[in-house]
Structure formats: C-alpha cells, structure tokens
Amino acid sequence: MEILQYFQQRTAVWLDMPPNARTETMTEPKTAGETGDLREGEVAVRLPERFDASLYYIGRIHTPWKRREDCPKNPRESDALCTIVLEPRWIGGLQGLETVSHVVVLYWMDKARRDLVLQAPHHYREPRGTFALRSPVRPNPIAVSVARLIRVEGNRLFVSGLDCVDDTPLLDIKPYFASTDSVPDALVGWHAGLKTE
Amino acid sequence: MEILQYFQQRTAVWLDMPPNARTETMTEPKTAGETGDLREGEVAVRLPERFDASLYYIGRIHTPWKRREDCPKNPRESDALCTIVLEPRWIGGLQGLETVSHVVVLYWMDKARRDLVLQAPHHYREPRGTFALRSPVRPNPIAVSVARLIRVEGNRLFVSGLDCVDDTPLLDIKPYFASTDSVPDALVGWHAGLKTE
Numbered sequence: 001m002e003i004l005q006y007f008q009q010r011t012a013v014w015l016d017m018p019p020n021a022r023t024e025t026m027t028e029p030k031t032a033g034e035t036g037d038l039r040e041g042e043v044a045v046r047l048p049e050r051f052d053a054s055l056y057y058i059g060r061i062h063t064p065w066k067r068r069e070d071c072p073k074n075p076r077e078s079d080a081l082c083t084i085v086l087e088p089r090w091i092g093g094l095q096g097l098e099t100v101s102h103v104v105v106l107y108w109m110d111k112a113r114r115d116l117v118l119q120a121p122h123h124y125r126e127p128r129g130t131f132a133l134r135s136p137v138r139p140n141p142i143a144v145s146v147a148r149l150i151r152v153e154g155n156r157l158f159v160s161g162l163d164c165v166d167d168t169p170l171l172d173i174k175p176y177f178a179s180t181d182s183v184p185d186a187l188v189g190w191h192a193g194l195k196t197e
Numbered sequence: 198m199e200i201l202q203y204f205q206q207r208t209a210v211w212l213d214m215p216p217n218a219r220t221e222t223m224t225e226p227k228t229a230g231e232t233g234d235l236r237e238g239e240v241a242v243r244l245p246e247r248f249d250a251s252l253y254y255i256g257r258i259h260t261p262w263k264r265r266e267d268c269p270k271n272p273r274e275s276d277a278l279c280t281i282v283l284e285p286r287w288i289g290g291l292q293g294l295e296t297v298s299h300v301v302v303l304y305w306m307d308k309a310r311r312d313l314v315l316q317a318p319h320h321y322r323e324p325r326g327t328f329a330l331r332s333p334v335r336p337n338p339i340a341v342s343v344a345r346l347i348r349v350e351g352n353r354l355f356v357s358g359l360d361c362v363d364d365t366p367l368l369d370i371k372p373y374f375a376s377t378d379s380v381p382d383a384l385v386g387w388h389a390g391l392k393t394e
Contacts, residue, residue, distance in 0.1 A: 051253060054250070186375045
C-alpha cells in the first residue's frame with residue numbers, strides 16, 4: 001500500500017544509461033528506449049550512475065530453445081537435456097561435482113532490461129514488484145535455477161531442468177544442498193491465489 | 198581423474214589482474230598476492246583479461262557477524278535476525294513480496310579471491326573443485342541463500358537464515374518457489390561421506 005502511494009506520485013522514467021557507465025568490455029544494460037515500451041502499470045527507475053562489481057562469463061548454456069518465447073515457463077515444465085559448456089580455464093573447478101545429484105546454476109539474462117521495479121508480465125493480471133517475481137527483468141539479471149546433473153564429461157555438464165535460451169552466459173555452478181536449499185513448504189502467497197494457465 | 202592429470206602438468210599461477218580490467222568504479226578481484234598464499238593442494242588459474250558484465254549493489258545486508266570467522270558455517274546454523282536494507286531507488290520492487298514466506302537472497306562476497314579452481318577449506322581434508330563447493334571463493338563470488346522472510350517495513354526486510362558478514366552488498370531478492378526450488382532428496386555425494394563437525 002505504502003509502495004503504491006509512493007509510485008502514484010511519480011511517472012515512469014525512461015532513460016539511457018549514463019555515458020560513464022558504458023565500457024567496451026561490458027554488456028550494456030537494456031532500458032526502455034532499447035527494448036520497447038512499458039506496459040500498463042509498469043514503472044521504471046533511473047539506473048545508478050555507475051556499476052559496483054563485475055562478472056566473468058565462465059561458459060555457455062546450450063538448450064533446445066532459440067528464442068525466449070520458445071522457452072518453458074519454468075524449469076520443471078521440461079525435461080529437455082541441456083548442456084553446460086565450461087570455459088576450459090575453469091575445468092579444475094569441476095572436481096568432485098560428479099558426486100552431486102543437483103546443481104544450482106547461475107546465469108546472466110543478457111537480453112533483459114534492468115530498470116523496472118513494477119512489472120506486468122503477460123500471464124498475470126496485475127503489476128507486481130520485481131523482487132516478488134522471477135522475471136529476467138531486474139537490476140542484476142542473474143537467474144538461479146536448480147538442475148538435475150546427469151553427467152560430467154570433460155568441460156561439459158549434461159543437465160535437465162533449465163529453461164533459458166540457447167547460448168546463455170554461465171556465471172556459476174554450485175552443489176545443491178537439500179539441508180539449506182530445500183524448503184518444501186515455502187509459500188508465495190500472491191501466486192497461490194492464481195489459477196495456473 | 199582426467200582433471201587431476203590436467204593439473205599435474207601445471208603449477209599454480211599467481212597473478213595480479215590485468216590493468217585493462219581495472220576501473221575506478223569496480224571492486225577489483227582478489228588474487229593470491231592480495232589475500233595470502235595457497236594451501237596445499239589448492240590451484241589458482243589466470244583470470245580472464247576482461248569482464249563481461251557488471252553489477253549494481255542494490256542494498257546492504259546487516260547481520261550480527263562482523264568478521265568472516267564469526268559467521269555460522271551455514272545458514273541453517275543460526276536463527277539470528279538479519280536486516281536487508283534496500284536502496285530507496287528500488288523500493289517499488291518490493292510490492293507483493295510481503296506475501297512470500299521465503300526469499301532467495303543473492304549477495305556479493307566482495308572479500309573473496311576469484312582465481313581458485315581447487316580449494317582446501319580448513320574443515321575438509323582434501324581439496325575439491327570450486328564448483329563442488331559453496332565456498333565464497335569462485336570466479337563470480339555470488340552467494341545464493343534461502344532466508345525466511347519475517348516482515349517488510351518500507352525498504353527494510355527482516356529475515357532469518359543468512360550467514361554473511363555485516364554490511365554485505367546485496368544483488369537480488371527473489372521469491373522462493375517450492376515447486377521449482379525445493380529438491381528435498383538432492384544429494385551431495387562427497388559431503389554425505391563426511392562426519393559433520
């Protein structure tokens with residue numbers, strides 16, 4: 001409620017990135033001007049003047065889906081085999097991973113704009129806050145997906161349970177610990193009230 | 198086995214970051230020269246010449262632990278109340294989050310070196326690959342923690358289940374969906390064979 005009032009006093013802001021935030025070696029954040037207009041109820045904010053930390057792409061994820069609209073709506077909707085190809089530099093980091101049944105895969109959704117705080121995804125009726133959604137659109141478009149690890153071959157991991165587009169940049173792989181990562185009774189209240197489509 | 202052979206042909210590489218990867222606005226990766234020597238069995242690699250993408254710190258996490266050695270060994274070891282303070286710019290993104298029981302918190306472990314592929318943590322006997330461990334030391338030191346959301350007050354989230362040091366930079370907050378994030382029977386084989394200390 002408070003948050004809504006806060007935004008009722010404001011209008012959407014569409015901005016390009018400040019020039020000092022651009023460098024040749026980085027992926028530039030996508031903003032409204034580059035990726036299309038806002039939907040009704042969506043709110044964009046001005047992005048910070050500068051970045052605070054930087055990432056390496058450590059590999060690529062290969063999936064059967066070439067375009068975002070082809071992807072499953074969530075990772076459990078598909079059993080498709082996907083391949084994570086790690087840059088050879090990091091191959092030593094895989095030692096011991098073959099004993100793990102599930103991995104947490106972090107990847108970079110490089111096509112997503114970063115300036116929306118309220119979003120109105122097509123499949124939900126009303127706009128919601130970015131941090132209440134798993135949308136790729138967020139200040140730091142890092143996806144977290146749990147995948148079943150089928151096998152490791154050299155610098156390749158064969159997994160199922162990913163839903164990203166082909167050639168998505170990989171940021172990290174972690175072992176999934178049921179003791180700390182699994183909360184079977186967790187609830188997303190706003191979502192529980194929706195019919196699944 | 199293959200991976201071990203690969204490293205037996207190599208020696209540890211200790212390098213500063215290449216100068217073209219440094220900018221004033223970024224956190225510089227920590228390497229051996231800055232953060233101390235390698236332990237027996239540990240292997241460092243040369244970091245890539247350049248970064249691929251960049252992050253905003255969107256807030257800070259406040260916890261009772263001032264130094265890394267004071268932190269719980271994992272998030273379920275403590276029920277301490279922690280506070281996530283979101284930068285006011287992003288407050289709109291919290292709308293709807295109050296209906297969520299658990300959140301996935303992404304944060305940046307800015308004190309960690311980034312160049313190790315084999316690590317020998319104090320509490321385990323043998324070195325293991327970075328991607329088989331949840332150590333902060335990794336090419337992209339992004340932590341993923343599941344926390345119980347107690348309440349939201351303005352730009353503050355009160356949570357339990359975090360284990361990071363006070364003032365840790367926040368990268369993202371996501372709703373935890375049991376349907377896709379919870380795998381109660383996941384197994385970490387190398388860990389299952391160890392006694393818990």
